[in-house]
Amino acid sequence: MDRVAIIGASMTQFGKREGWLRDLLVEAALDCLDDGGIEPGEIEHLYVSNMASGEFEGQTGVPNMLAHDIGAVPAYTQRVDQTSSSGGAGTYAAWQSVASGVSDLTMLVGGEKMTHRSTAEATDVIASITHPYEYKQGVTLPSFAGLTARHYLDKYDAPRESLGKVAVKNHKNGVDNPHAQFQKEVSLEEVLESPIVADPLRLYDFCPITDGSGALLMCPESVAEQYTDDYAVIAGVGGATDTHVVHEREDPTVMGGVVESGKTAYEMADMGPENIDVAELHDMFTILEFLQSEDLGFFEKGEGWKAVEEGVTDRDGDLPVNTSGGLKSKGHPLGASGVAQIYELYQQVRGEAGPRQVDAETGIACNVGGFGNCVITTILEAAR
Amino acid sequence: MSMNAIKYDDGTISYPAHPRGLEGGEPVEEIDLTERVAEVVTWTTSTATPPGVRQPNHLAIVEFEVEGQPVRVLGQLTTGEVEIGDEVRPTYVEELREPGAGMREPESQDWDGYRFEPTQ
Numbered sequence: 001m002d003r004v005a006i007i008g009a010s011m012t013q014f015g016k017r018e019g020w021l022r023d024l025l026v027e028a029a030l031d032c033l034d035d036g037g038i039e040p041g042e043i044e045h046l047y048v049s050n051m052a053s054g055e056f057e058g059q060t061g062v063p064n065m066l067a068h069d070i071g072a073v074p075a076y077t078q079r080v081d082q083t084s085s086s087g088g089a090g091t092y093a094a095w096q097s098v099a100s101g102v103s104d105l106t107m108l109v110g111g112e113k114m115t116h117r118s119t120a121e122a123t124d125v126i127a128s129i130t131h132p133y134e135y136k137q138g139v140t141l142p143s144f145a146g147l148t149a150r151h152y153l154d155k156y157d158a159p160r161e162s163l164g165k166v167a168v169k170n171h172k173n174g175v176d177n178p179h180a181q182f183q184k185e186v187s188l189e190e191v192l193e194s195p196i197v198a199d200p201l202r203l204y205d206f207c208p209i210t211d212g213s214g215a216l217l218m219c220p221e222s223v224a225e226q227y228t229d230d231y232a233v234i235a236g237v238g239g240a241t242d243t244h245v246v247h248e249r250e251d252p253t254v255m256g257g258v259v260e261s262g263k264t265a266y267e268m269a270d271m272g273p274e275n276i277d278v279a280e281l282h283d284m285f286t287i288l289e290f291l292q293s294e295d296l297g298f299f300e301k302g303e304g305w306k307a308v309e310e311g312v313t314d315r316d317g318d319l320p321v322n323t324s325g326g327l328k329s330k331g332h333p334l335g336a337s338g339v340a341q342i343y344e345l346y347q348q349v350r351g352e353a354g355p356r357q358v359d360a361e362t363g364i365a366c367n368v369g370g371f372g373n374c375v376i377t378t379i380l381e382a383a384r
Numbered sequence: 385m386s387m388n389a390i391k392y393d394d395g396t397i398s399y400p401a402h403p404r405g406l407e408g409g410e411p412v413e414e415i416d417l418t419e420r421v422a423e424v425v426t427w428t429t430s431t432a433t434p435p436g437v438r439q440p441n442h443l444a445i446v447e448f449e450v451e452g453q454p455v456r457v458l459g460q461l462t463t464g465e466v467e468i469g470d471e472v473r474p475t476y477v478e479e480l481r482e483p484g485a486g487m488r489e490p491e492s493q494d495w496d497g498y499r500f501e502p503t504q
Contacts, residue, residue: 055487124434124486132493133400136480137460138430138437146428147445147458154426154468199429199464243406247445247458248398252426 004098005224005231005383008036008217009346011339012111014331015181017211021053021113022065024213028336029070029109032215036227038105040071045103049080049090049110050335055125057113066109076103083129084284086110087338088367088376091216092239098218110339111213122209126334129370131245142206144246144371145285146198152253152287153200156302160200164191165308166286167204167328173315174325176355179340181210181331205286210331214339216346224383232346235362236271236379238264242372253302257375258295258366265364265377266297273297276379277360278348279319280341282368283326289313292366293321296377320358323348338367342378349382385496387474388414389448389455397450399457415450417457417474421503422446424470427461436485440464446472446500462501474498 010031012024019027025048033040048063059065063077082089087110094108114122127140153160168188174180186204194203224231240260243249249256266272273296281292290304298319299307307313313321324330324344327337345363347353362381369375389399392409399417404410427444442461447454460480466472480497483490 119432120434123432127434128487131400132488133497134458135486135488136493136495136497137443137458138433138441138481139443139458140430140432140434142432143428143430143441143443146430147426147443150428150468151426151445195431196429197432201428245400245458247456248406252445 001099003221004095004218004234005221006216006218006234006346007224007227007231008032008038009215009343010035011179011214011343012212013179014210014212014333016115020057021059021062021111022069024111024113024211025062025066025109026069028111028213028215029066029107032107032217036217038217042105043072043075043107045094045097045106046072046075046077047080047090047094047106047108048077049086049108049339050112051081051083051086052125052334056117082374083369084334085338085367085369085374085376086335087340088365088378089239091338091342091378092237092376094216094218095234095237098220104219104223106218107215108339109213109215110336112333112335113211114209114333115211119209129373134245141371142198142201142285145287146201148252149201149287152290155253156305158305161188161192162305162309163205163286164188166283166289167191169308169314170283170322170326170328173323173356174329177325177330180325180329181208182329201285207284207327207332210333212331212333212336214336214343216339216342230350231383232349232380233383234378235381236265236267236269237376238262238268239376240264241374244373246371253291255291255295255372255375257372258292258368258377261375261377262296265379269379271362271379276362276364278323278345278358278363279321280324280344280363280365281321281326282366283322283328284332284368286328288368289321296364296366315356315358323353323356323358338365338376341365341367342380345380349380385476387417387498389417389450391415397453397455399455417448418498420448421471421473422448422457422500424466424468424472425456426468427466429464434486436482444500460499462499466502471503472500473503475501
């Protein structure tokens, strides 16, 4: 099987944007085509990662709209919705389209427009993924994080401050990301004194509500050099699910979808955690960075917090995590977040990450939907 | 309104009911949880609640022991004054969340159920 190369990538400014989803998707798509030196008519498959354009702004049929707007008709189009992991799932779908030999040039564009809705409304759209039993309890994704954080801190005797240090680290990284929603540092004191959202977690333990888009161009590695000699390769990708009802999991501190998707990606790449140079983890909530860093095998279960305390995951640490600023600082436009994770790795493994650059030839992205309900893990490496 | 854990033909027990269990087993028995006590595994107080949900919303994951197996259930608490390990029991509430206030179609599900209150 021919491996799949990424030959172009883009992401828009993340944050509160004036444009609607259509504008955001077009902006990322055209920037990506420009980055890859591709004409729209060359696109054979066009995937759009998006969770809830119908619910957020009453616009459906988005992939066809985008194909027309960028001049990519008659490309095959498909929307990919996997809640917060839609971007990762879109990456997987786009990879499949090329790896299977069906498409020789595939574009993925992920995006979401959210900030025109109130926090309560946006929270309800996201919480609508829950089981009817959970929904009537008023459970939200942040409250799952609060429940899990308290259990984790108690079970592993971890200090509350360790979660705050995830936010401090990722905000510090976001300062050097011009696309990030928040390009400012926060202190540990600010994190620990911010308003409670889901006890013991506070405002700065959570990602913001965000508008934004990102895009990737993929082709078979065997022809990548026809476009560029500066490409990256998807060395491995895996997707998995965990229980829909969160409380039915045997251990609330283990995300089974992360474990399983990671195994698949590592096996495909013929790599293990020891081969990974940089990681983009789905820090929608600070606690998630601990869980994913453990469930991907970087640290023993219950030890992820120590790595943050010891600076292992800092930009200059042994395993830099979320050099982009993560969802925490960069923002979380649902359908775009997984694409933006790959965008960061694409820059890192090609040595194009500017002030965020770390010594990296391989990188891993973990994109989580729901509260670990659906997960996509992707491994990128530099072209050989 | 009942709160029945489901036993599947592979011996596993869980709540709420699914057409098949996690290991693929078929449901064979309902086990009433409403007269039992459970232990708080973890809890939170959510202050940013969506439409139709009380604010603040105290929530917990509690654990029943059923036929020697742990059966976990997430639910609202009657109070935020709890600790991990506290014993709680279910207490019926006619409306856990206002139907129709959020985006879920009101007729698509029921809205009554049980909160957990400390036994001490």
